[in-house]
Amino acid sequence: MSQIIDGKAVSAAVKQEVAEETARLREEKGLKVGLAVVIVGNNPASRVYVNNKKKACEAVGFQSFEYALDETTTQEQLLDLIKVLNNDPKVNGILVQLPLPKHIDEKTVINAISAEKDVDAFHPVNVGKIMIGEYAFLPCTPAGVMRLIESTGTEISGKQCVVIGRSNIVGKPMAMLLLHESGTVTICHSRTKNLKEICLGADILVVAVGKANFVTGDMVKEGAVVIDVGMNRLDNGKLCGDVEFESAEKKASYITPVPGGVGPMTIAMLMKNTLTAAKQQAGL
Numbered sequence: 001m002s003q004i005i006d007g008k009a010v011s012a013a014v015k016q017e018v019a020e021e022t023a024r025l026r027e028e029k030g031l032k033v034g035l036a037v038v039i040v041g042n043n044p045a046s047r048v049y050v051n052n053k054k055k056a057c058e059a060v061g062f063q064s065f066e067y068a069l070d071e072t073t074t075q076e077q078l079l080d081l082i083k084v085l086n087n088d089p090k091v092n093g094i095l096v097q098l099p100l101p102k103h104i105d106e107k108t109v110i111n112a113i114s115a116e117k118d119v120d121a122f123h124p125v126n127v128g129k130i131m132i133g134e135y136a137f138l139p140c141t142p143a144g145v146m147r148l149i150e151s152t153g154t155e156i157s158g159k160q161c162v163v164i165g166r167s168n169i170v171g172k173p174m175a176m177l178l179l180h181e182s183g184t185v186t187i188c189h190s191r192t193k194n195l196k197e198i199c200l201g202a203d204i205l206v207v208a209v210g211k212a213n214f215v216t217g218d219m220v221k222e223g224a225v226v227i228d229v230g231m232n233r234l235d236n237g238k239l240c241g242d243v244e245f246e247s248a249e250k251k252a253s254y255i256t257p258v259p260g261g262v263g264p265m266t267i268a269m270l271m272k273n274t275l276t277a278a279k280q281q282a283g284l
Ligand code: GUN
Pocket: 095, 096, 097, 098, 099, 120, 140, 141, 266
């Protein structure tokens, strides 16, 4: 039987830290922190995320600037807005909610965001910094996963860490962060042979494939720490992760639930990045 990692509690602790530092910097240095969130179109899931980001900003004492743009917004118009936000001193962080409508090129948009305000850490400059371990911003979801692993008291150094998934947003940076903590890291993906065997060697298993119940208990090493980044909506409307919780829980020492595991951490780490951006821009 494993211990369930409470992502809501860890997320609340991170937001509390951010709120306290924000209040202190406002009092001592007059620093104000602002995050601009841009959403294009009416994707319902994106709408929920953006509303949650706005609420989190209020909770930690940031100003939030929301730009809800019509589905028909052109790439040029979006790039013009980003230019304005890049030059607005009240805006310390810029987040353009993905996915964008098909007629807009995500890479072009991400590249247009000032690297100093790129609180998602998606800009190539920030991605490169992650590679060499000299980063200001950590990509929010992998950073949240690191914080959850830390909350279990598990040492990463020397451990076999397996990441399933190689996306730019989660899998690749996740592997880098584990490597920086001296884990022995294996990245698995759809072409990986002997996936079960590799997973069975994992002391720390991070799953980010986007397939419901992809990892089952027979793939989990006894005593492993299992982190489930998945968020899949089943036909019956229920949310479920990439890990089959009931069977994996019998083997893991610690496991994250879905919902209530990694999900709440992403926004907490976004708040942390935004505060870091504001401090850097103020030379603090
Ligand atoms: N869409 C889903 N997750 C994310 C995220 O972390 N950042 C942005 N910008 N869009 C997303």
